[in-house]
Amino acid sequence: MTVSRVLNNEAKVSEDKRKKVLDAVKALNYRPNVSARRLASSKSFFIGLVYTDLPASYVSSFLLGALKTCRSKGYHLIVDEYLPDNKTASLSSINELIDVTRVDGIILLPPISDNEDVLALLQKANIPYVRVAPDARLDIAPYVCIDDYNAAYKATEQLIKQGHSKIAHIIGSDAQGASRLRYQGFLDALRSNQISVPPSYIVQGQFTYQSGVEAGEQLMSLDDKPTAIFAANDEMAAGVLTAAHKKRINIPDEISVVGFDDTTLATTVSPHLTTVRQPIDAMAVLAVELLASGKFSDGKPESPGEYRHVLDFEFIQRESSQVIK
Template sequence: MSERRKTSARRQHARVTISDVAREAGVSPMTVSRVINAEVAVRDATREKVEKAIAELGYSPNKAARSLASARQMQIGLLYANPSSTYLSAMLLGVLERARQSDAQVVVVESGFGKDAVAAVRGMLMSGVDGVLLTPPLTGYRPVLEILHDSGVQTVTLGAQHVESEISTVSIDDHRAAMEMTRHLLDLGHERIGFIVGNNNQLASRLRLAGFREAMRLAGVDVDESLVVRGDFSYRSGLKAADLLLRLEQRPTAIFASNDDMAAAVVATAHRFHIEVPEALTVVGYDDTLLATTIWPELTTIRQPIADMSRAAIELLETNIRIDRAGEPVKARHLTRAYKLVRRESSAPPR
């Protein structure tokens, strides 16, 4: 080979990026990053394809940069403003488990909404975190999302957010899950169904309400707007909503609450009104947190794998940080986890 051709080949290899390797191997850049960093969560066949692509393209990561980057412990900021303690517990379980495995440091910051959230995220950025995990209801709060996007810090949201965003997400299909739960109630024979909406600032709330309305429309059942009441995902808001619904002259035969905290509050209110659940009132929830099986009767609910989603969100965030440290472009990914309708003792046909 002539000296000119050798020089050209070296230049060609120097231009090879992690994205080129991903295209050659037919995988994502994140998978290539996992192989390069010797992570265990890669199938052998996939690892072999990536290693073959690296060899054929002559890709050579900057070892000095990788060494310096890997030597520095990742610091991840977790910002939350969720009133549900059961959701928070499940979420933290997954986050801390994954962080312990990867030796990442997690800084947990609680905030309110509005200006408080903006101040909290700015303070987090000033502290020098490598990445941020946003949890509901902040996942749909545009001012915070815009600050994080403009800052360039790697960010992942846990739960639904605007999918056109350039920020990665891990969520379930809230619209489809709410439709399935509503169909379950309709199949039992309920038509007069109450619905308790969650935090209006949260996209998941709107998706669940839309799923409820869509299932009712497809079944040819009109939604009585007096049975759609506002909550904010807290137990206390569930108490207020249930009180409104159960005082109606024509009360619903079933109530679908947008999370388990509010559903548990409905059950408690029904007990106070001497209304038997599920004999005289069906109550269903959403999330399948620990609360769903610690009340009586146990809740029929949508199982959202919160701990698993949290682990996946931290892993995705760590991978994005590594890609960013290597000087490669990071593309947003929107991962969807499976949900499950869990039938328990709180739902039954109407009398």
């Protein structure tokens, strides 16, 4: 019974006994038999994760965090992609996760976390699910996020403190979710500091590297160029760096560039990106832990306070931005 409690990460075990069990598990190279565990309980020990159009750097960071946590909890992660152009097949695939694989819960990455068809399917199936960075209907299931609005506000404010007043923004893929919140935070930071922004300084992107290149070229071709560009994610900010290189514009001497997310891409491009650090790994860990806890077996948290899990962000100053000269 003690071994079972330790392997299922239950609390009613002393630290001394827990250490002895874990040492024995390591020495014996023990691996739980998933089929036997499924027979002995009502759990499948599978967790599903559904994603769609997201930058590879974001998805990979989240997946690594989720996989690591599933392994530590004795679960397996099953990943599925939602294809917007084939809604019927995508919904059928999610149904298979529920009816055939019988996952214990599902994690929804944005923007699927706001997809009404998917939400309706999961609610009808009465299966636990955790939403990542949703934008609406925040009372229907647990969710994990950061304060995207405040993060963008703070990032814009940092550029203003560095002396910038001509700040452009590259919007994400749509007008909803994190993209909307980041855009609104950007605008409000400028308004709070009595700084106006011309329409030409606002460019629509798609959260992709190529859209960042195109948006960067557009902004750098203006007669009255911005002195700083704030992109709604690191992929687009990296695209801006490429656009600057093509136009022989020095970053950050001539234009400062700021991204969002702090994925591995931020420190693989040159110059390294100033960005907002979103704790993607920690969000993945928490999402898995919420489902593995078993608290939401009826599809809903035990109390309304358990719905909302807002993690901290951090502004990371690197070489792509500086005080204006």
